[in-house]
Amino acid sequence: MTSGRLAVLTGKRGPFEFREFQVPDPEPGAMVLKITAAGICGSDLHIWRGDGTLGTDMVPLGHEGTGTIYKLGKGVTSDHRGTPLKEGDRVVYSGPIPCGRCTICLEGHNSRYCPARQKAVLGQFPYFRSTFADYYYVTPTQAVFKAPDHVCDETLACVNCAMGTVGMGIEVADIKVGQAVVVMGAGGLGLTAVAMAKARGAYPIIVTDRLQNRLDLAKDFGADITINAAELPTSAERVAAVKKETGGLGAHVVMELVGIPELVVEAVAMLRPMGTVMEIGSFFPGKPVNIDLSTLVGFGKRIVGSSMYNPVSLGNTVDFLARNHDRMPFDKMVSHRFKLDDINRAFQASEWDQKSSEVRRAVLIP
Ligand SMILES: [Zn+2]
Ligand SMILES: [Zn+2]
DSSP, X not given: OOEEEEEEEOXXXXXXXXXXXXXXXXXXXXXXXXXXXXXXXXXXXXXXXXXXXXXXXXXXXXOOEEEEEEEEOTTOOBOTTSOBOOTTOEEEEOOOBOOSSSHHHHTTOOGGGOTTOBOOOTTSTTOOOSSSBSEEEEOTTSOEEEOOTTSOXXXXXXXXXXXHHHHHHHHHHTOOTTOOEEEEOOSHHHHHXXXXXXXXXXXXXXXXXXXXXXXXXXXXXXOSEEEETTTSOSHHHHHHHHHHHTTTSOEEEEEEOSOOTTHHHHHHHHEEEEEEEEEOSOOOSSOOOOOOTHHHHTTTOEEEEOOSOOHHHHHHHHHHHHHHTTTTTGGGTOOEEEEGGGHHHHHHHHOOTTSOOSOSOEEEEX
């Protein structure tokens, strides 16, 4: 029987330690993947750092990644669109495992919101439920899509969290042709948001970040205007800059993709009346912000949260990537590659709290 490694976070800021588990045979309808690349998501960094009230005791981390089919369970002959599958094929899978039978599931919501969704428990069957590992077990209820051949492993690794989450967020924010959009943060999430907002016909697309090299890349993805937050250090200056670029009105949609809770106040100030803040970055509990609600009520503004996606939206994101991978510099979205063995070094290099990291997005290769 084959065994594989699984990286486990042992405490705040690590270290990760490796556990070895037997790779289970897939049950009927399931499949086992051999991980080809796993993305280090901003949320992994928040957990590693212990932000808010996030626990860090013996967590199997890693929820973003993809792989090739190592073993197919009985009865699996195609992906969820009917495309034939065989062992060795690369696939993208939907991360959340909804129960499929509760009211939230039946109402057709985002799979992440199912209160009875399955969670990874260290040391319990099927053991490989996280992507910082050699293998990943896909249950029969997780949607799977055959990966487009021309998309590289590194980019594919970012589809089932970063890109899928942004795809869902853009859908929920309902960005329309000609609308002014601000994207806060030009990391993996922000670059994807720029690409998708552009495809929807948004104008202007304004991107804020503290690092010029990230802003330059955002321009290559289609950003019309960039604001270097290191040059405009106060919130008031950045709000004024957005107002200036939007005829004094502000943006229709601001996407908060940085994960600094206080930024939501700035995001609201950047909106025009009836505008929407799409809050994605600050997913962690325990860091409340002070907000004057009259800044919403008096102008019909909305703050909407979104986390991950439903399988239909993820499939749309895979298609978007297939169509745009060669037209946009997606190959530059991942800036650093580390061996899975070097996971501790990879997290230290990706850390951006209180400073600016050169790492846009790192992936781990087993
Ligand atoms: Zn459910
Ligand atoms: Zn994530």
